[in-house]
Amino acid sequence: MAGFEPAVLVLEDGKRYVGRAYGATGRTLGEAVFATGMTGYQETLTDPSYAGQIVLMTAPHIGNTGTNDEDMESRRIWVAGYVVREPSRIVSNFRATRSLDDDLVAGGVVGISGIDTRAVTRHIRSAGAMRSGIFSGPDFELSDSEQLDLVRSGAEMSGRNLSAEVSTPEPFTVPAVGDRIGSVAVLDLGVKASTLAYLAARGFDVHVLPQMVSATDVLELEPSALFFSNGPGDPSASDRHVALLQEVLRAGVPYFGICFGNQLLGRALGFGTYKLPFGHRGINQPVLDKSTGRVEITSQNHGFAVDAPIEGIIESPAGFGRVEVSHFSLNDNVVEGLNCLDLNAFSVQYHPEAAAGPHDANYLFDRFRDMVLSTQGDAE
Structure with a gap:
């Protein structure tokens, strides 16, 4: 797990949410959306329909059942980024063969944890899905304006053929x-x-x-x-x-x-x-x-x-x-x-x-x- 390295979620309207790096570190851009399922996070991550999107989980605790090969819905993880409130510190399920964090790192999926996902969800419900970015590692050190410019230069979902x-x-x-x-x-x-x-x-x-x-x-x-x-x-x-x-x-x-x-x-x-x-x-x-x-x-x-x-x-x-x-x-x-x-x-x-x-x-x-x-x- 990336531990306590800082990370930030930046929305195109300027909203910023600082938390901890989760999964891979670096920079990722995509449309910020929220998913309301309390289970099935592996199916969500490997659903190709989520390509180009930074997915926020509204359930506060994610990762406790780990991951396996049976529940993969495609050949890889497709989400552009991943946002969770509290990653599970342990994996506890007889079907698990590895942790969710293992899969995120292996798939190069940049994520963020430790932010108020309820607040982000309420904001997206009011303002609508929008372009966003997650920045960690050296990219966390970019200025606020540089990060926001990168987010606003990203592709919008409207008009995209993926x-x-x-x-x-x-x-x-x-x-x-x-x-x-x-x-x-x-x-x-x-x-x-x-x-x-x-x-x-x-x-x-x-x-x-x-x-x-x-x-x-x-x-x-x-x-x-x-x-x-x-x-x-x-x-x-x-x-x-x-x-x-x-x-x-x-x-x-x-x-x-x-x-x-x-x-x-x-x-x-x-x-x-x-x-x-x-x-x-x-x-x-x-x-x-x-x-x-x-x-x-x-x-x-x-x-x-x-x-x-x-x-x-x-x-x-x-x-x-x-x-x-x-x-x-x-x-x-x-x-x-x-x-x-x-x-x-x-x-x-x-x-x-x-x-x-x-x-x-x-x-x-x-x-x-x-x-x-x-x-x-x-x-x-």
Whole structure:
């Protein structure tokens, strides 16, 4: 552990929070956001959707269960920086093989501890997510104005396309588990390992594709369905992925999208997207399923949302027939799901794979499987 070396979190509006270095020392820049989960920090750190973001944990005590290889959601830690109130001094869990600090140091993740994370969270909730930086080691000695200039020179999340940074460089396949029912082409925009495992468990051969593939590449696989994953960045900067999705939808291929894949379905259908003030991040976000009236506690990580009315049936502006908002957030009425009434396509804004929980939305993978089976029945 970095011990008691000083560190400072600097926000672009000039707010400063001095604490202790945690993880690697040095300098890092990114968008400051907060995540409300009390558990699952390893899943958060290795979720590619957090690329480019300095993540603050609202739970005050982080690291007590250590880390392991089983709970990795991707090949590495993706967060730009990490902010915690009180790092655990010991690791106490039978599944742990190393400490969280070990992983942060090995991954070169610059962090800070010992600051009032509740105060930072309240500030971000009032002022919105913003550019920020963590400075420790020699960079801590930079003047306040130099640190602030570095933060303000950093890239804003709006307009950023980060898919190429997190996507697999080469295609690979996860074979179906049990009785095979077909194949699904997964456009990897930052997919989590548990998502692939859940799709394979439903009987799909899962063909994971780099984000630069074309619609022709997808259709040549003759997949039973297409899946767009979660991922970081601004959906308005992903025109190529939207065009790919529109072409594959016109070819009649069933579609399921989560998180970033929900925003891209919204854009493909002709709706806009917009940046949320501070986003939804954590494993305790309440969502209403309009079809059942059931409230689901969901895992989320998104800073952008689809701009569509949450009531009524809407005609797709892009000519894909009737669409309805299927789910919405009970915190702020943000669109949390889309359902196409004239296409075999639906999406949700949250993470139904829900590692590290909860599992209220796991049924959506079964719904996807049932939709694919029904289209196979129609074709016979």
